[in-house]
Amino acid sequence: MKQETTTQNSKVHFISLGCPKNLVDSEIMAGTLMKDGYNVVGEAEEADTVIVNTCGFIEDSKKESIQRILEMSALKQEGKVKKVVVAGCLTQRYKDELVEGLPEADLFVGSGEFQNIAKILRNSDAGDTKKTFFNLPTYLQQEETPRVNSQPGHRAYLKISEGCMKRCAFCAIPLIRGNLQSRTIEAVVAEAKLLVAGGVKEVIIISHDFTDYGWDLRRKDPTRKDSPVELLKALDQVEGLQWIRLMYLYPDGITPEMVQVIKNSKKIVKYFDMPLQHVNDEVLKKMNRKMTRGEIETALQAIRENIPDAVIRTQFIVGFPGETAEQFEELLGFIAEQQFDRVGCFKYSPEENTAGGRMEDQIDEETKQYRHDAVMEIQQNISREKHRDFVGKTIEVLVEGFSEETDLLLQGRFWGQAPDIDGVVLINDGEAKTGDMVKVHITDSMEYDLLGAIVEE
Incomplete structure (x- = not known):
């Protein structure tokens, strides 16, 4: 900072x-x-x-x-x-x-x-x-809470809640951050307006699970309307905001109404960050994920049927206790079948005081590494092919500044790329300032990045 x-x-x-x-x-x-x-x-x-x-x-x-x-x-x-x-x-x-x-x-x-x-x-x-x-983690950011945005001036993270109501077997977050505490829609929108007034064009909505937002407020006061859909509708009305990016959508909370709100909005980018963790029903049950493969596929189908150009990012955990070779092969087949735009993969890490950490059938590190590498190899090929489809197209790009590799290139992101976790668009011709929205004609592609030139509108 x-x-x-x-x-x-x-x-x-x-x-x-x-x-x-x-x-x-x-x-x-x-x-x-x-x-x-x-x-x-x-x-x-x-x-x-x-x-x-x-x-x-x-x-x-x-x-x-x-x-x-x-x-x-x-x-x-x-x-x-x-x-x-x-x-x-x-x-x-x-x-x-x-x-x-x-x-x-x-x-x-x-x-x-x-x-x-x-x-x-x-x-x-x-x-x-x-x-x-030390104290119990019950603090919730207030409207008057002072905060310094450490990101480039055109973007900012916007935290809508603390803690988590899920109890996934691999996760220690509830032990560290406590139970779900949601900020009110009014408080979130007020901060969004303040950020926009300071020059922010893109807000990145963060929480431990976006789809649970407001559950605690509605439980305490049934007359409250705080919910993911109502929050999106309210943020969509913030003048000056150009991109609204959602992170961490638990698949069972992606409702038809939410999909329609995202589809019809000009500000909410069609980017779904949806950590699935696995797809085999038995592994999902051991993970305490409360979903089946069929329900995951239904959620994915609902997104793709309504928003064909949606970018879907997900994460998987390999080597969860008891994961068999057959269950892992099912995961590989699912990744190949679904053709996700972005995939992150984590080797399971047994955490103290979690259900997964207490399980006896832990998997050795060598097997975890092999499975991790196999997932990433498949995804690299998928990503390479998907990026080739961009060559010859002109896309809107938010300029981030000079490339991290060389000052000879500018660097930016199109709406399907989240900062720090996805690739970038490298710009080898044209001039722009950090924070500008420009049209870029894509001339080449790599596994994770795109290359192109700024074109005049």
């Missing part, structure tokens, strides 16, 4: 790990600290305090979090920073172990206390010796 202020107070640097939901928490902490007079800087070596907002979702995320904490602790030992704060999901989940195992860190702030970061840091700077701050 590279937002800076000119105050003379202590300088703070953020390292935000994990998902966009965690990133929004970092943005809220940054906004809270800036409101309190702190200066948020872009480099750790410039800071007095470094805050590592950790991820505790899967094993690789935990390792990355620990590594970054140790790196920042080394800077502290070298005298380059004064204080290291460990915050976020890993802190919440392993509070006792982290406090004992990382004596180098100065403060530990769980996901139930991050909203109080300014008070915590201010008191610590004033000499308070309290080191740990």
Whole structure:
């Protein structure tokens, strides 16, 4: 995060790990600290305090979090920073172990206390010796909550809820983030308008499950109308907003009405991020996914029949306890049959205090790796063929700036590409500024990226 202020107070640097939901928490902490007079800087070596907002979702995320904490602790030992704060999901989940195992860190702030970061840091700077701050994760972002958008100015994440009401056997999120808490439609729309006023053209709606949005509000007050469909209708009316992108739609919550709202909207991009995790009925049952293959296929058919050009992104888990070779082959066949636009694949990671982690029939790492590679090989071929279909077409692209590979190319995304997780459109001819919407004629394609030139309208 590279937002800076000119105050003379202590300088703070953020390292935000994990998902966009965690990133929004970092943005809220940054906004809270800036409101309190702190200066948020872009480099750790410039800071007095470094805050590592950790991820505790899967094993690789935990390792990355620990590594970054140790790196920042080394800077502290070298005298380059004064204080290291460990915050976020890993802190919440392993509070006792982290406090004992990382004596180098100065403060530990769980996901139930991050909203109080300014008070915590201010008191610590004033000499308070309290080191740990943990509470139940019941905080819900309010309209007046200060927040600094760390994304390029034309886009922003918009978090609509906290926690999750699902209890998937592989997932520790409810243990870390608690039960579902939805923001009201009024609060979400108010923030969307504020973001647009600041120059945002694309909002990316994030939660742990978009399709459960509002269930808790309606349960408490049956007169409330907060629901995924009503939220989409309200956001669709926000003037100045050009793209509304939905992330994480659980398949059993994709209703015919929702599909029609998305189909008829000029702002909601026809992009369905729908993590399926598996397709074999027995594996889905063990995962506690509450769906069958038939129901998944019905949801996919409803999308494709109504929105033929919809981009569908999904994720699968391979190597879940007890997954047989035959069940895995069924998954491969399903991927080949469905021809998804985007597929992410994760090797199952047994997590403490989850149903999956307690299962006895765990699968060895070599088998997991083989299955992961087999899924990605099939998907690479599918993606390559799908991208070839773009060659010769002209598409609308949101310019993101120079390419990450070379300053000789511009880089952007068309509506079927989400930032950070999908490919990009590389632009080798024409001029545009970051945040511009331009027409690009596609001249070449790769497995994940497209290449083309800006054309005048």
